[in-house]
Each structure stands twice: as C-alpha cells, then as structure tokens.
Amino acid sequence: MNSMLRQRRRRKPQKGGIEDTVASKPNGVPVLRMEDVARLAGVSVMTVSRALRTPPAVAASTLAKVRAALEETGYLPNLVASGLASSRTQVVAAVIPLISQPFAPTLQSMSDVLRRASYQFVLGVSHYDPLQEEALVRAFLSRRVDGIALFAGGHTPQTIAMLEQAAVPLVEMWAESATEFIVDAVCVPQRQGAQDVVRHLLARGRRRIGFIGGSTRHNIRAQARISGYLDGLAEAGLPHDPAACEEATHFLMEGGAAALARLLERRPQLDAICVASDILAAGVVFEAHRRGLSVPRDLAVAGFDDAEIARSMYPALTTIDMRAEEMGTRAAEMLLERASQSIRVDLAAMPSRMHDLGYTLIVREST
Amino acid sequence: MNSMLRQRRRRKPQKGGIEDTVASKPNGVPVLRMEDVARLAGVSVMTVSRALRTPPAVAASTLAKVRAALEETGYLPNLVASGLASSRTQVVAAVIPLISQPFAPTLQSMSDVLRRASYQFVLGVSHYDPLQEEALVRAFLSRRVDGIALFAGGHTPQTIAMLEQAAVPLVEMWAESATEFIVDAVCVPQRQGAQDVVRHLLARGRRRIGFIGGSTRHNIRAQARISGYLDGLAEAGLPHDPAACEEATHFLMEGGAAALARLLERRPQLDAICVASDILAAGVVFEAHRRGLSVPRDLAVAGFDDAEIARSMYPALTTIDMRAEEMGTRAAEMLLERASQSIRVDLAAMPSRMHDLGYTLIVREST
DNA sequence: CGGCATCAGGTTAGCGCTATCACCAAAAGC
DNA sequence: GCTTTTGGTGATAGCGCTAACCTGATGCCG
Numbered sequence: 001m002n003s004m005l006r007q008r009r010r011r012k013p014q015k016g017g018i019e020d021t022v023a024s025k026p027n028g029v030p031v032l033r034m035e036d037v038a039r040l041a042g043v044s045v046m047t048v049s050r051a052l053r054t055p056p057a058v059a060a061s062t063l064a065k066v067r068a069a070l071e072e073t074g075y076l077p078n079l080v081a082s083g084l085a086s087s088r089t090q091v092v093a094a095v096i097p098l099i100s101q102p103f104a105p106t107l108q109s110m111s112d113v114l115r116r117a118s119y120q121f122v123l124g125v126s127h128y129d130p131l132q133e134e135a136l137v138r139a140f141l142s143r144r145v146d147g148i149a150l151f152a153g154g155h156t157p158q159t160i161a162m163l164e165q166a167a168v169p170l171v172e173m174w175a176e177s178a179t180e181f182i183v184d185a186v187c188v189p190q191r192q193g194a195q196d197v198v199r200h201l202l203a204r205g206r207r208r209i210g211f212i213g214g215s216t217r218h219n220i221r222a223q224a225r226i227s228g229y230l231d232g233l234a235e236a237g238l239p240h241d242p243a244a245c246e247e248a249t250h251f252l253m254e255g256g257a258a259a260l261a262r263l264l265e266r267r268p269q270l271d272a273i274c275v276a277s278d279i280l281a282a283g284v285v286f287e288a289h290r291r292g293l294s295v296p297r298d299l300a301v302a303g304f305d306d307a308e309i310a311r312s313m314y315p316a317l318t319t320i321d322m323r324a325e326e327m328g329t330r331a332a333e334m335l336l337e338r339a340s341q342s343i344r345v346d347l348a349a350m351p352s353r354m355h356d357l358g359y360t361l362i363v364r365e366s367t
Numbered sequence: 368m369n370s371m372l373r374q375r376r377r378r379k380p381q382k383g384g385i386e387d388t389v390a391s392k393p394n395g396v397p398v399l400r401m402e403d404v405a406r407l408a409g410v411s412v413m414t415v416s417r418a419l420r421t422p423p424a425v426a427a428s429t430l431a432k433v434r435a436a437l438e439e440t441g442y443l444p445n446l447v448a449s450g451l452a453s454s455r456t457q458v459v460a461a462v463i464p465l466i467s468q469p470f471a472p473t474l475q476s477m478s479d480v481l482r483r484a485s486y487q488f489v490l491g492v493s494h495y496d497p498l499q500e501e502a503l504v505r506a507f508l509s510r511r512v513d514g515i516a517l518f519a520g521g522h523t524p525q526t527i528a529m530l531e532q533a534a535v536p537l538v539e540m541w542a543e544s545a546t547e548f549i550v551d552a553v554c555v556p557q558r559q560g561a562q563d564v565v566r567h568l569l570a571r572g573r574r575r576i577g578f579i580g581g582s583t584r585h586n587i588r589a590q591a592r593i594s595g596y597l598d599g600l601a602e603a604g605l606p607h608d609p610a611a612c613e614e615a616t617h618f619l620m621e622g623g624a625a626a627l628a629r630l631l632e633r634r635p636q637l638d639a640i641c642v643a644s645d646i647l648a649a650g651v652v653f654e655a656h657r658r659g660l661s662v663p664r665d666l667a668v669a670g671f672d673d674a675e676i677a678r679s680m681y682p683a684l685t686t687i688d689m690r691a692e693e694m695g696t697r698a699a700e701m702l703l704e705r706a707s708q709s710i711r712v713d714l715a716a717m718p719s720r721m722h723d724l725g726y727t728l729i730v731r732e733s734t
Numbered sequence: 735c736g737g738c739a740t741c742a743g744g745t746t747a748g749c750g751c752t753a754t755c756a757c758c759a760a761a762a763g764c
Numbered sequence: 765g766c767t768t769t770t771g772g773t774g775a776t777a778g779c780g781c782t783a784a785c786c787t788g789a790t791g792c793c794g
Contacts (some may be wrong), residue, residue: 031533033780044744049782059742074532079509080456083447084749091510099471104374107466111492119508122489125478139487142446143458155780165441166398253679286681310622400750411774416752425771448750451779 028312029144032075041069052077054118061346083144091120092335093140096153097128098251101307102324104171109328110149117336118147126152128251134159141166147335150182153220156249169338171331174322175354176224184334184353186327190221190304191228193320193359197302198232200318204367206272206300209233210244211278212284213257214251222247225276225304232274243267248280256283257290264291271299272367278310278319279349285313285366300367315365323357330355380426399442418552419444421485431493450511458487459702464495464580464619468646468674468688469691472582473540476515484703487630488514495523495586495618495699510531514702516540517549520587531676536705538698541689543591550610551701557671558595559686560726564641564669565599567685571734573639573667576600577611579651580643581618589614592643592671610634615647615652623650624657638666639734645670645677648684652733667702667734682732697722 043062050057051066051241069075070198083089089309092114096103111121122145124136134156140148141162147169155163163170175185214222231241246263248255256275260283263270275281281303283293293299295315300335303310303319310317334353343352405412410429417424425433436442450456459481463470478488489512490502501523507515508529514536522530525535527548530537542552545551549640568576577646578596581589597607623642627650642648648670652662660666662682670677670686677684700722708717 035780045780046745046782047743058743063743069755074528075532076505076509076529078451078511078780079506080447080511081452081749082782084445084451084751085780085782087749087782089447099466099474101467105465106370108492120510122491124487124489127476138443142443143487144445144447159442162443168444252675256676257679282676283679286679289681308621309649312624312650312653314656329556402750412750413752413775414773417773424772428771445750448779449752451781452750452752454752454779 025074031078032073035076037066037069037073040073040140041065042135042261049223066093071334074259087144088339089144089146090118091122091143091145092149092332092339093124093136093145094132094149095124095126095136095140095151097126099125100251101309102277102305102322103151105324106151106307106328106331108217109325110332111328113329113332114336119336119339126155128152128215130154130156130159134162141168146339147171149331149335154217169335172335173327173331174221176220183338184331184355186331186334186355186357188322188327188357188359190224190320190322190359191231193304193322193361194225194228194274194276195232195235196228196361197304197318197320197361199231199235200361200363201272201274201367202232202236204272204300207238208244208267208270209238209272209274210246210263210267210270211274212246212248212256212280214280215247215249222276225267229274241267244270245311248283251277253279253283253286256280257287258283260284260287273299273301275301275303278305278307278317281319281366282309282313282318285315285317296365296367302367306362310362310364318364318367319362321360321362323359326357330357376661398445399440401442401444404433404436404442405439408432409438410519433609455706456511456513457485458510458512459514459516459699459706460489460491460503460512461516462493462500462507462518464493464504466490466492467618467688468676469644469672471675471702472691473518473695473698476692477699478695480696480699481703484626486703486706488641490668493519495519495521495582496557497523497526501526508535513706514538516698517701521584536702538692538701540698541588543587546701549719550705551698551722552699553698553722553724555689555694555724555726556688556689557591557726558598560689561592561595561641561643562599562602563726563728564671564685564687565596566602566728567616567728568639568641568667568669568734569599569603571639571667574605575611575629575634575637576605576641577613577637578640578643579613579623579630579647580614581647582614582616589643594693596641608634611637618644618646620646620650620653624654625650627654639672640666640668642668642670645672645674645686648686648733649676649680652680652682652684663732663734664730669734673729677729677731685734686729686732688727688729690726693724697724699703 032047034048038048047058047062048066050313051063056063092109094107114121117204126136133152137159149171151173154209170183171186172182175182175187176190198209211226213226215228216223233240243266246259248259273284275284281301288295288299295301303317306319306321310319338350373570379652401412401415405415410433414425414429415433418430423430461474461477481488493500493503500519504526516538518540531548537550542549542554543557551677578593580593583590583593600607610633612625615626640651642651648668652668655662662668670684673686673688677686697703705717
C-alpha cells in the first residue's frame with residue numbers, strides 16, 4: 001500500500017513537456033508530503049494540517065482517520081515548509097561561551113520549559129569570542145528562530161545591530177545590568193555575591209585574600225565578580241593589592257591551576273583565594289595539593305556557580321549558588337511570552353524586563 | 368533611504384479587497400526580502416541569490432553592486448525559505464547524551480569542520496534516554512537536517528525506522544560494531560582499551576582490581592568497556608568477581624563517588640579500580656580521599672576518555688585517549704561526503720563505512 | 735418554518751527563496 | 765557572414781506548508 005503514495009510530480013516542465021506521473025525518485029529520496037496523508041485519510045491537506053496542531057482542530061472522527069493515515073505512512077511533517085508558511089519556526093536558540101559545567105543545569109531547565117511548549121532548543125558555542133557569537137547570531141536569525149538566549153557577554157556592535165533590526169525575542173543571561181538593546185534579562189547580583197564570599201573568608205580569620213578570575217576584557221561576569229571582591233576588601237578596610245589578583249587564560253581547570261602558580265610566585269603568603277568560577281577553583285585546589293598545601297588549612301578556596309564539581313570534589317567547595325536552574329526556567333518563560341505575543345504586538349510595546357534571582361552562599365569544606 | 372524598501376504587500380485579499388501598498392507592519396516586524404536588495408541593486412532577485420552563493424556566480428561588476436546593496440540594507444537571507452526551495456538546510460545535528468566533558472572536544476572539531484563547509488551544527492541532549500533520543504531524531508528529521516551524528520547508544524526501533532525511511536546521512540560515534548541500519552560509524556576499540564588498562568594495573572602489581580561503569584542496559588559503550596575489563600582478568604588467569612563490579616547511576620562525579628562507596632562496602636580490600644569514564648573516575652578519587660585512602664598508594668584508579676579533568680586533577684588520572692578530536696573531524700567529513708552526494712546518488716550506492724581510530728593508554732599519577 | 739449563529743472542512747493564494755529554462759549579448763568556429 | 769558556443773542575467777514555476785477566506789451543514793431560536 002506504500003507504492004500508491006509515491007505518486008508525485010517533479011517540477012512541472014516549463015513548456016510542452018510530457019506529463020510524467022511515474023512514481024519514482026526525481027532526485028534523492030521521496031519524502032512523504034501532507035498530501036499523501038490527506039489522500040489516504042480521504043480528507044483535504046488543510047484538514048491534516050489542522051489535525052497536526054496542538055490541540056487538534058478537527059472533529060474527533062476526522063482526527064481518528066487522519067491519525068490512522070499518519071501512523072500507516074510514518075509521515076514526518078516538513079517543519080521547514082511549515083516555518084516558511086507560518087513565519088514561526090518553533091525554535092529557540094542559545095549562544096553559550098563554552099560547553100561545560102556551569103551552564104548545563106541552566107540549559108537543561110530551559111530545554112525542559114521549551115519542550116513543554118513544543119519549541120525546540122538548539123545550542124551554538126562561541127568560545128568567548130564576540131566574532132563567533134556574531135556569526136552564530138547571524139546564522140540563527142537567518143534561520144528565523146523565534147527567540148535567542150545570550151549567555152556570554154561581549155557583543156559586537158554588529159551583533160547588537162542585527163538583533164535590533166530583527167527584533168527577535170531575546171534574553172540575556174547573567175546580565176549584570178540591562179544593556180539598552182537587550183529586551184529581557186535574567187540576572188543575579190554577582191558583585192554582591194563575590195563580596196559575600198570575601199566577608200565569609202574574613203569571618204574565617206583570613207586576611208591575605210587573593211582573587212582569580214577570567215579575562216575582564218570580554219567577560220562582563222568576570223568584571224562584576226572582581227568588583228565584589230574589591231568591595232569586600234574595602235569594607236574591611238583592607239588595601240587592594242593588584243599583585244594578589246590574577247586572570248586565568250581560559251575557563252578550564254588548567255587555567256585555574258596555572259593562575260594559582262603565577263599568583264603564589266608573587267604572593268606566597270596568601271591564605272585564601274576567591275575564585276570566579278568553580279571550574280577554575282577546582283584547578284586551584286588541585287594545584288595547591290600538588291604544591292603540598294592543604295586546603296583549607298594552608299589555603300582556603302571559594303568558587304562561584306555551584307557547579308557539580310563543587311559538591312563532588314574533595315574538599316567540597318564553598319561557592320555561590322547562582323540559581324542556575326531557576327535562571328533557565330525564567331529565561332525560557334520570558335522568551336515564550338514574547339514569542340507568543342510578537343505576532344500581533346509590537347515588541348517595543350512590552351518594556352524590557354530584568355529578573356533578579358538572588359543567590360546563596362554555600363559553605364563547604366574548602367574554607 | 369530605508370523607507371522605500373519597506374514597500375511590501377500583505378497576503379493579497381481574496382476578493383475585492385482594497386490594494387494597500389502602504390509601508391507598514393502587517394504583523395510583527397517587516398523583514399527584508401531578497402526583492403528589496405534586488406531593487407536597490409538594480410538587478411533581479413535571481414541575481415542576488417546567485418551573488419549570495421559560495422562561490423558567487425555572477426560577474427564581478429554585478430557582485431559589487433549586490434554587495435553594496437546587501438551592506439546598505441543589512442539583509443539577512445531567509446534560510447527557511449532557502450531550505451524549502453533547495454531541499455537542503457545546511458544544518459547537521461548531533462544527539463549527545465549529556466552536556467559534559469568527554470564530548471566537548473569531539474563536538475568542537477565537528478563544528479569546526481562543518482563550519483568551514485558552511486554548514487551549521489546544532490545539538491540536542493538525550494540524557495541517555497532512548498525515548499528522548501527518538502524525540503530529538505524526529506524533530507531533526509522534521510526540520511530536514513542534512514545529516515545526523517548519534518553519540519549515545521540505545522536507539523528505539525522507532526528511531527531506527529525513522530532514520531531508515533528518511534535515509535539521511537548518518538554517523539554513529541563510539542560505535543562498537545556497526546549496526547546494520549547505521550550508514551557510517553566512527554569507532555575506537557574500547558574493549559581492547561579497557562583490557563590494556565587492566566594489563567597496566569596488573570603490571571603495577573595490583574591484583575584485586577574492581578570495575579565501575581555506567582549502566583550496561585542503555586549504553587553500548589559501557590558494555591564494551593566491562594567486557595575488556597573481563598578479558599584482561601581472564602588473560603591473567605584471575606577469577607571474575609561480580610561483587611567487585613559496580614554500576615554508577617549517572618555519569619557525574621557523584622555517581623562515581625557513590626559507586627565506590629558501595630563497592631568498598633562489599634570488597635574493602637580492592638587495590639585498584641578500572642573506571643569507565645574520567646568523570647566517574649574523578650568522583651572515585653574524591654571518595655577515596657574522603658575515606659582517607661591515598662591514590663595511588665592504597666588504591667590505583669584509571670579512567671577512560673582523557674577528558675580535561677584527567678590531566679588537571681591531582682593526582683592526574685591514568686586514562687585512555689580515545690582520539691576525541693579526530694573522531695569529530697572524521698565524523699564530520701563522512702557526513703559531508705554523504706550530504707554532498709545524496710542529491711543524485713542513492714545512499715545505498717555508497718556502502719556503510721566504519722572508521723577505526725585506535726587509542727592510546729596515558730599513564731599518569733593515579734596508578 | 736425562516737433566519738441567523740456556529741462549526742467543520744475545503745479552496746485559494748501566498749511565505750521567500752531556488753531550479754530550470756529562456757534569452758541575449760559577445761566570443762568563437764566553419 | 766552565418767551558425768554555434770559561451771557566460772551572464774531575467775522570467776517563471778514551484779518547494780510543502782498555513783492564513784484567510786468561503787461554503788455547506790447543522791442547531792437553535794422566536
């Protein structure tokens with residue numbers, strides 16, 4: 001019964017061609033169309049389309065017929081065509097700087113929320129490079145995604161211009177302050193969080209507290225965290241020693257380890273390190289052990305993000321829980337809200353929103 | 368000069384409607400079309416389309432005019448429409464079981480190769496759940512991706528049926544043996560690798576060697592690795608003690624830690640553990656430290672994958688380098704080869720290929 | 735029993751591109 | 765000098781689906 005479905009015309013010859021109705025593969029493989037399902041179910045194409053909607057918009061008896069035909073043919077709707085016709089692709093994209101730990105729970109919860117709303121979630125990785133981010137944003141806009149979540153800081157002017165012109169629902173994650181072009185933002189008071197870490201270290205009797213962060217040039221998050229560290233020192237009346245701060249070259253454990261090595265060369269007397277990410281902090285702890293320093297006895301180490309490794313490693317890391325999951329949930333909800341409205345309502349009509357999630361200091365063994 | 372571009376008709380009224388040619392937003396935001404660029408450049412739409420190809424297929428003088436108009440308008444081609452018209456989306460999808468370490472380098476190299484061929488690379492995460500994998504494959508096929516890379520084992524019959532019917536270029540990563548429906552596969556002799564790990568531990572004088580792996584039910588890779596472990600024991604004439612083997616409930620460090628705890632409860636005398644992944648192995652090492660065991664003095668630990676944490680942690684992990692990067696490169700190349708041919712050549716015409724990459728045992732501090 | 739909602743489903747006309755062919759010069763061959 | 769090749773460009777017809785409209789059948793009221 002499959003062969004009768006394959007009846008399909010090729011592109012109609014422009015002038016005086018012979019009508020060929022032979023069932024064959026013009027090129028590549030014949031893929032079923034809605035028309036094939038409709039013929040089998042004895043209804044029109046439009047009815048199949050309506051039956052495929054959520055919720056189905058046809059009578060129960062019709063729905064049953066269509067479902068049967070769907071099953072029998074194994075039809076997969078062509079969402080490319082659907083996207084063109086409806087100008088909604090049902091895809092939301094995220095641009096992340098790196099495939100790794102701290103983003104996983106956020107992405108997971110975003111994906112869950114979006115799937116429930118029958119949106120698909122796709123990822124692009126920018127490697128903290130604003131030009132790669134620009135290329136990704138361009139690609140996603142060209143594919144007419146219904147929303148974009150930006151995880152990294154550091155957008156090029158071109159990126160911003162494209163996003164403005166496209167007026168796509170947009171949410172910036174880990175925003176420190178709302179940039180004007182950003183439509184929505186989910187943020188956490190990172191600066192304050194870093195300050196709390198310093199307070200905690202001070203309360204534990206540490207006075208020679210160093211800092212290891214990412215590059216402040218491209219990374220807004222890194223800037224906020226070092227500012228919080230400085231706030232904490234200032235509050236206690238301690239002087240800021242630039243030589244007690246170090247930038248990791250990349251956001252991997254090795255980067256943290258290397259940064260600690262450089263730092264200790266200059267300031268061997270440090271008794272605590274405030275680190276801008278758990279991954280880096282893990283590297284710092286490993287490097288400390290490698291040098292025969294005990295953590296936390298000789299050196300207290302605190303991280304940031306509450307990534308999986310923070311709970312799992314030994315000693316477990318003191319860190320700041322940034323509400324990673326909740327952040328993903330909220331971001332997805334904000335995107336969906338805009339995506340569902342953007343058909344009729346001008347985006348500018350809904351003002352920018354900034355959603356602050358708070359944070360929690362989690363004290364563990366490393367301090 | 369922008370206002371003159373906005374001239375755009377809405378869906379033509381079916382009967383007796385007033386022709387409105389007012390520049391306005393019918394719904395949502397007006398997005399530029401190729402026609403707008405063409406008008407500005409004083410050429411036809413088709414010429415713009417040709418100028419946008421790589422390489423451009425128009426005369427140099429025309430190309431310059433089109434480029435100027437492109438620049439002036441900030442036009443972003445609609446790849447949804449392009450995909451429908453050409454039946455090629457220029458997208459390759461990967462289904463990964465988990466956002467984490469061991470896959471990152473492979474994904475990175477795949478993405479690089481694909482980008483160079485001007486394909487986009489998108490990710491879906493299945494969480495080791497065959498049903499989620501099925502849903503992802505269905506979604507990707509519905510979006511008519513030009514190729515799929517499958518990272519996890521455990522495909523449902525429906526998944527296989529869909530992939531067969533769609534006849535999309537496909538590559539299975541970390542395949543242990545070619546399943547018949549798989550078009551191409553990139554594999555590493557994991558079983559042999561695991562056996563080599565056991566040989567190494569035996570050479571170090573260990574005799575009471577335990578094993579910690581993932582669930583063998585859904586994960587083909589896990590099965591191969593435990594088989595290699597058993598081969599190694601058998602080769603040395605050592606008995607297989609089922610109580611010295613444990614399955615981690617999930618592929619995170621916590622899973623490894625918990626598995627070691629269970630294992631030591633039954634067999635406290637173990638002097639070495641062969642672990643099926645570096646992430647799990649890191650958890651095992653942390654748990655050993657937590658229990659006051661020194662690694663490697665009291666307990667030698669070997670991992671698998673050569674993930675970043677294996678080099679960075681202290682003690683650094685002995686592991687098997689699975690050629691993660693090369694695997695991604697080869698997989699992408701195989702996909703591209705099929706994708707470029709699938710237009711005219713029947714997929715069945717090009718036989719299944721299996722590309723074996725080998726492996727290397729990397730001995731570090733943990734053994 | 736006519737009139738007017740209401741609803742299910744069909745009909746039509748695109749969505750914004752690209753494949754394909756038609757066409758027209760200019761270059762090349764006999 | 766005329767046909768053949770080119771190489772560049774334009775006109776046209778879809779790709780497979782959905783929005784918007786339209787029809788026809790039903791129900792319900794006065």
